[in-house]
Amino acid sequence: MRLLAAGLLLLAPLCAAFYLPGLAPVSFCDDDKESEGCKSLIELFVNRLDSVESVLPYEYDAFDFCQDKEEKRPSENLGQVLFGERIASSPYKFTFKKQETCKKVCTRSYDPENSADKSKLAFLKKGMQLNYQHHWIIDNMPVTWCYDVEDGQKFCNPGFPIGCFVTPDGRVKDACVINSEFNKKNTFYLFNHVDITIMYHSGKDENWPGARLVMARLRPQSYKHTDENNLSCEGPPMEIPGEFTNKLNLIYTYSVTFEEKNNIKWASRWDYILESMPHTNIxxxxxxxxxxxxxxxxxxxxxxxxxxxxxxxxxxxxxxxxxxxxxxxxxxxxxxxxxxxxxxxxxxxxxxxxxxxxxxxxxxxxxxxxxxxxxxxxxxxxxxxxxxxxxxxxxxxxxxxxxxxxxxxxxxxxxxxxxxxxxxxxxxxxxxxxxxxxxxxxxxxxxxxxxxxxxxxxxxxxxxxxxxxxxxxxxxxxxxxxxxxxxxxxxxxxxxxxxxxxxxxxxxxxxxxxxxxxxxxxxxxxxxxxxxxxxxxxxxxxxxxxxxxxxxxxxxxxxxxxxxxxxxxxxxxxxxxxxxxxxxxxxxxxxxxxxxxxxxxxxxxxxxxxxxxxxxxxxxxxxxxxxxxxxxxxxxxxxxxxxxxxxxxxxxxxxxxxxxxxxxxxx
Structure with missing residues (x-):
């Protein structure tokens, strides 16, 4: 019932000091210090994918991405169901303060002789062509993608694209403008790698055990991995030709780093998302x-x-x-x-x-x-x-x-x-x-x-x-x-x-x-x-x-x-x-x-x-x-x-x- 919402999208800055978070705070500790009130596992949840070029959102599972073998779905309230939010667990799981570099998540293979593979890849291409966006969640916070815009300002988007497309006439669409290597005509470029940065408040001078997450950002990348046993996350981008004639392997990877940010209070951790929205001053x-x-x-x-x-x-x-x-x-x-x-x-x-x-x-x-x-x-x-x-x-x-x-x-x-x-x-x-x-x-x-x-x-x-x-x-x-x-x-x-x-x-x-x-x-x-x-x-x-x-x-x-x-x-x-x-x-x-x-x-x-x-x-x-x-x-x-x-x-x-x-x- 997106309906009532349309007539109702409403209120907060006048009462910013009275902000009540949606979930109770969660504390995180090193792997060897884990306890009942402090855990080390950080789970990344995925939400529906949507696009500014289509009113039709799709679940994460509708696309052939890496999926969690033991998928969990948090309970959804009536508003989430009516808005079409579909939150599920993902295979992206991290250990607090443990750095990872170019870690493999899964591999997806496509054979042009297989009709099911052709259908899956065609749907993935359609998602890139219509600029569908991922929406990831860590500790109830949107994982944002920040990039530079005009006048040296930075814009943070609570989503990032599946990929981008260069038209047969050479017109570069959407996110393809961020990389000069995305220039081949009638080609799709898949963002199959993400660099994730998780920032936390260490709990110093606070009365809670462990640390609390205050910010999560990522940067989508496209890499053509040739050897899944020897991943380097370097080299040319992952190209998907407009004409699907040869077998194709897509390897999904990620890197994760942790940064201490004690100047950001947990109660105001959403401020970085709000302050970076476009046209705020206007x-x-x-x-x-x-x-x-x-x-x-x-x-x-x-x-x-x-x-x-x-x-x-x-x-x-x-x-x-x-x-x-x-x-x-x-x-x-x-x-x-x-x-x-x-x-x-x-x-x-x-x-x-x-x-x-x-x-x-x-x-x-x-x-x-x-x-x-x-x-x-x-x-x-x-x-x-x-x-x-x-x-x-x-x-x-x-x-x-x-x-x-x-x-x-x-x-x-x-x-x-x-x-x-x-x-x-x-x-x-x-x-x-x-x-x-x-x-x-x-x-x-x-x-x-x-x-x-x-x-x-x-x-x-x-x-x-x-x-x-x-x-x-x-x-x-x-x-x-x-x-x-x-x-x-x-x-x-x-x-x-x-x-x-x-x-x-x-x-x-x-x-x-x-x-x-x-x-x-x-x-x-x-x-x-x-x-x-x-x-x-x-x-x-x-x-x-x-x-x-x-x-x-x-x-x-x-x-x-x-x-x-x-x-x-x-x-x-x-x-x-x-x-x-x-x-x-x-x-x-x-x-x-x-x-x-x-x-x-x-x-x-x-x-x-x-x-x-x-x-x-x-x-x-x-x-x-x-x-x-x-x-x-x-x-x-x-x-x-x-x-x-x-x-x-x-x-x-x-x-x-x-x-x-x-x-x-x-x-």
Whole structure:
């Protein structure tokens, strides 16, 4: 369910001091000093392989690499399964502080006469052609590959490529640019050797036994080993010709060294990964710049609303006080009939006051609106709690899969507020089909998400991807949905229908008032389109980095700033919706229910447009399956964002309208 994550990738730097690692610390000792609390064996685990050119990740075992004879798989939480993480043990095992040079791991042989060998080698070549990346783990830390980039800076990637490819026309692709020897046309170069450096804190002046690992880096190399009994890890690179005609032997080797680094604390050992991420300085500057702009615009919107509305209420109350002695004696219909002649100036200047008898008229399609509001409330609470926990460090990158697990579990447990809000609003809209309302609240939006996700999962299953969710997990998700979320929604709906309808400050006329001709800017569609611009403006910079973390496999860690942007988004959605709602009421257009929801939820449309732009301008994804998967998951993210922002805008506008019509007493 990469879906919810897409709408949820969230928080940490503001709370960096409260960082909670994902696993308990492990101490390492020399081989002759091993004890129960201090071990000498360092195991390297492998995760799925992914690529920026494909949405389809694959397990390590899908490629014909060296495999552990006694393969172990750590238990995976729900979030890891939904994200397609497949962690397994590997044959790369080290002894603490024992140096190894050019040690053989295994040999893989391929015969062009053997169809199975041809298939395995073809799949390996495809992985190199699409630039698939290894992801290795030592002591729960990503093993990073660091290399120099522009301006003498160093970039560390939590993965390294299988190999690289030089096209038949001589174009050097991807990692082949790092070595001038990778120059033969229509040739694949396999990284069959790694130089691993493990850095540790010796434990000096600390209260723990032994040493603790604080950093792990590697450098991929390509060597053509000719004699597996006499390995030197020197010489020409390991070439795999584009045309497989002769027998081929691939020998995998590694070297490992250990370095003492007592200046790196174990609690901050992930900092070296975060500090070396690309565009960090640009991201900080862009976030601050965006924050200043959004705060300025939000302040301007608030000032316009408060000053203008205060002026309207004060002047209208002044008019009311001079006419109160005879207005109280007139019926409402008679008052409406003579009002244009007795207070013509007030009608022109205070248009929002003239629609008091229609402003709370129930909207069309109130059933659907109430269902959207219930689901939006559920998503809002889930997002807020998830972000807050992530800000405290409980959902840090070290705790793999915790973010997704937390989001899914919270969504399941928050069925009660969804049912309550939906039922309460539907009753306020004077709806009577309460059974339909409850069923739609529990099934409509989750059903759309699950159907989309199920189709995406079928594509992943057909392609043999590791991201395909096992059947047992699908059954577990359905059990959580129907066994926990649906009953909780029914309970919430029961209490919602039991409550009295929300009382409005003014009565609704029996005969709807005619809406005058509207200008272009006060018509529904232009207002809705304009309303989504300001909220989108405060998130698009963060959205770029979130999409990078999802589709370009970069690590996202700016959770604290994301939480701040989340709060700004709430304020901006609320203020933009209230401002446009006020303008429409001033134009005597009282159809604000749906418009208030759609004004802020139109931000999701801009999000989709940006995702399309990102796909064509930033990504290198190829293939029909990957394209379908990208837009399938994007549509889930857009739906979640649509419900979330629409609900925020609606309730802000609902509060605003109720407030202004209760301040000016109209009977």
């Amino acid at each position: 991201q900080w500057f862009s976030i601050m710049n965006s924050l200043v702009i959004v705060l300025f615009l939000s302040g301007m919107v608030a000032m316009i609303i408060l000053r203008t509305l205060h002026k309207d209420i004060a002047r209208y109350n002044q008019i009311d006080s001079s006419q109160l002695h005879w207005k109280a004696e007139l019926t409402e219909d008679l008052c409406n009939a003579i009002h244009p002649f007795t207070s013509e100036d007030a009608q022109e200047e205070f248009g929002w006051k003239l629609v008091h008898g229609d402003v709370f008229r129930p909207p069309r399609k109130g059933m659907l609106l109430s269902v959207f509001l219930g689901q939006g409330t559920q998503i809002f609470i889930m997002t807020f709690i998830t972000l807050f926990l992530a800000c405290l460090g409980f959902l840090s990158p070290a705790n793999r899969g915790a973010l997704m697990t937390c989001a899914v579990v919270l969504w399941v447990l928050l069925g009660t507020p969804a049912g309550y809000v939906s039922a309460r609003m539907y009753k306020t809209f004077r709806g009577e089909k309460w059974k339909t309302n409850v069923l739609l609240t529990a099934l409509l939006c989750p059903g759309i998400v699950f159907a989309d996700f199920f189709i995406m999962n079928l594509i992943l299953w057909v392609k043999g991807s590791s991201a395909a969710i096992p059947f047992g997990t699908l059954v577990a998700i359905l059990a959580m949905w129907f066994g926990i979320s649906v009953p909780l929604t029914f309970i919430g709906a029961y209490f919602g229908f039991k409550e009295k309808p929300i009382e409005h400050p003014v009565r609704t006329n029996q005969i709807p008032r005619q809406i005058p001709e509207q200008s272009f800017f006060t018509k529904p569609l232009p207002g809705i389109i304009m309303g989504g611009i300001l909220p989108f403006g405060c998130i698009f910079i963060q959205l770029f980095f979130i999409l990078n973390s999802i589709w370009s496999h970069q690590m996202y860690y700016m959770f604290g700033f994301l939480f701040l942007v989340f709060i700004i988004l709430l304020i901006t959605c609320s203020e933009a919706t209230v401002l446009l709602c006020y303008f429409h009421l001033c134009a005597e257009d009282y159809h604000w229910w749906w418009r208030s929801f759609l004004t802020s939820s139109f931000t999701a449309v801009y999000l989709f447009i940006y995702a399309v732009h990102y796909f064509f301008s930033k990504l290198q994804i190829t293939g029909t399956a990957s394209t379908i998967l990208y837009f399938g998951y994007t549509m889930i993210m857009v739906l979640i964002f649509f419900l979330f922002t629409g609900t925020i805008g609606f309730f802000a506008c609902f509060w605003f309208v109720s407030k202004i019509y209760s301040v000016v007493k109209v009977d």
